[in-house]
Amino acid sequence: MSTVPFDPLSRLHSQPWSSLAGLVSVTSEAIAQVLAGSPAERVLDRTLRDHRHLSREQRQALKEAVFNVGLWRRRLGFLLGREDATPPFLLYALLHGLAGVPASEAAALSGVGEGPPPVLTPGEAPTLALRASLPDWLADHFARELGPEAEAFCAHLNVPGPITLRANPLRTSRDALAERLRSEGVSTRPGPWSPLALHIEGPRPNLYGLPSLREGLFEVQDEGSQLLGLVVEARPGETVLDLCAGAGGKTLLLGAEMKDSGRLLAYDPDPERLDRLLQRSARAGLARVQVLRTRPPAGLGADRVLVDTPCSELGSLRRGPDQRFRIQPDALTRFPPLQRDILSHAGDLVRPGGRLVYATCTVNRAENEDVVHAFLASRPDFQLVRPGAGWLSEACIRDGCLFVAPHRHGTDAFFAAVMERSAG
Numbered sequence: 244m245s246t247v248p249f250d251p252l253s254r255l256h257s258q259p260w261s262s263l264a265g266l267v268s269v270t271s272e273a274i275a276q277v278l279a280g281s282p283a284e285r286v287l288d289r290t291l292r293d294h295r296h297l298s299r300e301q302r303q304a305l306k307e308a309v310f311n312v313g314l315w316r317r318r319l320g321f322l323l324g325r326e327d328a329t330p331p332f333l334l335y336a337l338l339h340g341l342a343g344v345p346a347s348e349a350a351a352l353s354g355v356g357e358g359p360p361p362v363l364t365p366g367e368a369p370t371l372a373l374r375a376s377l378p379d380w381l382a383d384h385f386a387r388e389l390g391p392e393a394e395a396f397c398a399h400l401n402v403p404g405p406i407t408l409r410a411n412p413l414r415t416s417r418d419a420l421a422e423r424l425r426s427e428g429v430s431t432r433p434g435p436w437s438p439l440a441l442h443i444e445g446p447r448p449n450l451y452g453l454p455s456l457r458e459g460l461f462e463v464q465d466e467g468s469q470l471l472g473l474v475v476e477a478r479p480g481e482t483v484l485d486l487c488a489g490a491g492g493k494t495l496l497l498g499a500e501m502k503d504s505g506r507l508l509a510y511d512p513d514p515e516r517l518d519r520l521l522q523r524s525a526r527a528g529l530a531r532v533q534v535l536r537t538r539p540p541a542g543l544g545a546d547r548v549l550v551d552t553p554c555s556e557l558g559s560l561r562r563g564p565d566q567r568f569r570i571q572p573d574a575l576t577r578f579p580p581l582q583r584d585i586l587s588h589a590g591d592l593v594r595p596g597g598r599l600v601y602a603t604c605t606v607n608r609a610e611n612e613d614v615v616h617a618f619l620a621s622r623p624d625f626q627l628v629r630p631g632a633g634w635l636s637e638a639c640i641r642d643g644c645l646f647v648a649p650h651r652h653g654t655d656a657f658f659a660a661v662m663e664r665s666a667g
């Protein structure tokens with residue numbers, strides 16, 4: 244990990260803020276909706292649909308204003324000396340206090356009115372919650388979980404993650420995909436952890452317009468999420484169960500690893516997600532995925548079972564700038580009973596000698612290590628094994644489990660425990 248402190252504000256200095264000129268009421272209205280609890284992504288979509296005449300720079304400036312006031316609201320409240328400031332004042336504090344726009348220009352762009360611009364509190368915010376703009380309970384939680392690394396972790400939650408692709412090995416290789424994308428005008432670089440990962444360089448392209456996507460050459464998938472599928476180490480000809488398959492992010496990877504042979508079973512209680520999984524499988528060239536609409540019965544005897552369990556999702560907070568203010572503190576305690584139940588059931592589905600992978604996208608020992616240790620205590624026939632032996636970097640291992648996080652690996656945060664059932 245670099246010893247140079249990471250500055251999540253530096254990207255704010257290069258945004259086209261002057262393009263906010265003339266957009267005071269549109270911007271204030273959108274920010275007000277986000278502060279009232281509407282997801283920023285949806286507010287922005289709606290606002291841009293209602294104002295189709297905006298230029299590219301105006302759209303970009305509007306997006307940055309809405310996302311960043313949504314994200315930095317607590318730190319902006321500290322700068323203004325009040326938590327209940329109105330959108331124009333919050334935008335002023337963002338532009339002048341965090342993005343370095345001169346006071347008079349920031350005042351005009353944000354619409355704080357005539358007269359002397361607001362005075363901002365000087366100096367550094369005194370708490371992690373204010374510096375990183377997090378609810379107090381969440382900052383306290385990260386401090387407990389990550390100790391001296393909490394500051395760096397939280398700083399990395401405050402910038403958008405990279406756009407990462409996963410090559411579909413059924414259709415191409417990572418190198419061939421990079422070449423193909425270059426011919427389509429998209430520049431990429433290989434990810435350091437997953438052998439299938441390519442990070443997009445430069446501004447976000449319209450991926451959905453690319454023929455290579457329509458041809459199923461890749462999926463959009465965070466590099467850490469790719470690792471969760473890869474540590475299952477599914478092999479051709481095996482019986483593999485994805486027990487919390489959702490719309491198939493990991494199922495598609497498992498199927499490609501199996502070279503579309505053997506039995507790949509996907510269960511999820513949400514039928515719409517399973518429908519999406521089937522559509523995505525067809526595009527990816529997987530003919531053999533079998534969707535299960537009811538919970539698989541004990542005694543299935545699978546070679547490998549992946550449990551990508553529902554969780555508090557604290558590891559992917561950088562994907563939604565305002566998500567942190569919509570999660571409730573009970574997110575920390577709500578999931579373990581369900582997780583224990585799903586993992587206990589999963590243990591009955593693995594054949595002797597088979598492999599069980601328990602995974603989350605959160606940073607919460609109560610949902611990660613504690614669930615795994617309770618399972619191992621109740622099932623002495625299972626043992627923890629090192630994830631990705633022979634191919635996964637030691638830098639991705641913590642206490643015998645996979646743990647990756649934005650400040651260390653540039654990925655969203657993920658946890659996985661790999662367990663094997665004894666053969667006898």
Ligand SMILES: C[S@@+](CC[C@H](N)C(=O)[O-])C[C@H]1O[C@@H](n2cnc3c(N)ncnc32)[C@H](O)[C@@H]1O
Nearest residue numbers: 486487488489490491492493512513551552553
């Ligand atoms: C983290 S998401 C899975 C994401 C998916 N594996 C992917 O890569 O796209 C967790 C999934 O667990 C499902 N789920 C909820 N309760 C469940 C249960 N009791 N048994 C199995 N899956 C469950 C949810 O519907 C959700 O799709």
